[in-house]
Amino acid sequence: MTASVNLSSGENELKTVRVGSAESRPGELVYGWFELAQLPTGHTERLPVIIAQGREPGPTFWFTANIHGNELTGMAAVHDIVKPALLENLRGTVVAIPSLNPAGLRTNQRVPYFEMEDPNRSFPGYNNPVTDPTTAERQKHPPSIYDEAMARLFECIRESADFLVDLHCYGLQAASFTIRDRVLYRDEASKAEAEDLYRRMDELCTAFGLAVVNEAEARRYVDQKLHRSTSGAALNEARIPAITVELGLIGGVDPDALSAARTGMLNSLRWAGMLPGMLEKITSVPVPQPTFATRRENSPRAQASGILRYHVRPGDMVSEGDVIATLTDIFGNPIPENSEIKAESDGWIISLSRGAMCYQGQVVTNMAVRDENPMLETFPA
Incomplete structure (x- = not known):
């Protein structure tokens, strides 16, 4: 099933958001599943979906986590934030997927066992067969399980999301920080739109509250298929303000990074006008502030x-x-x-x-x- 977003009547009405079997209901937290693939054993691989919707209209904010199966803190942050207490003051809708890679989660591996390539390069995005012969060759064949599934999930994101934060972890001994992607555009006619998209994405980076580090320059960014990551595709294909947040330790839940993630997620919702209150300073992890980008x-x-x-x-x-x-x-x-x-x-x-x-x-x-x-x-x- 794909996502659909419908206005009941006019801009002041709540949207109905559907992702897989989960459908938003005003003032409620609902759970459901997004079917990923049928496995040879007869089992169905599926993604967990949580939708929290307030009683007042507002944006739709997506939080995704655990696309690399051994990166666990983001999943814990989703569990801590997207629960009934969030509904008390929420405007609009939060869509959360605690694990984008249940197969990797089960085996504590970065990649799913049925697709031994980086799942965070599976979303739709710009391809140039002239300079990317590998992609050109792959386009001659049926898409992989994960590519096909992420293409369907991406349509859910494109149809419903106003903002997206994708939660990751970085290494055995690592800081927590936000990655700010380059905004790519096709010609001068689309540059003004790109400038506005960058402004909103940059504001989201600042609001989250961690140190901000830029992603690779355009050629390297595309060569490494970073534009086909969860946030890269949302930003540069769907033109949705989206960021990647790295949360320290791989292979376990990092308590300090988890605290930072909770604060950052709430800050993001406050910035989007979905929760009341001022932005809070993150104090559980270092937040370096260099004087240069x-x-x-x-x-x-x-x-x-x-x-x-x-x-x-x-x-x-x-x-x-x-x-x-x-x-x-x-x-x-x-x-x-x-x-x-x-x-x-x-x-x-x-x-x-x-x-x-x-x-x-x-x-x-x-x-x-x-x-x-x-x-x-x-x-x-």
């Missing part, structure tokens, strides 16, 4: 192999040349000439990429570094 970068890399000792934590601000880690041999003695690993740029530490072992050429940290690329760009030719 940043983007993600895997940097630095180890110049030798050895035992790694970090001297920074996720969320720490660093300057170019700061020692962020040291390398020793197995006896604890410094590696000659390569014992110090230094920051190559000003910025802040997103995640610590290794455990104790590090091999030459491996990434040591993921950093938020200075970004001077435009946030609005044309779709790559």
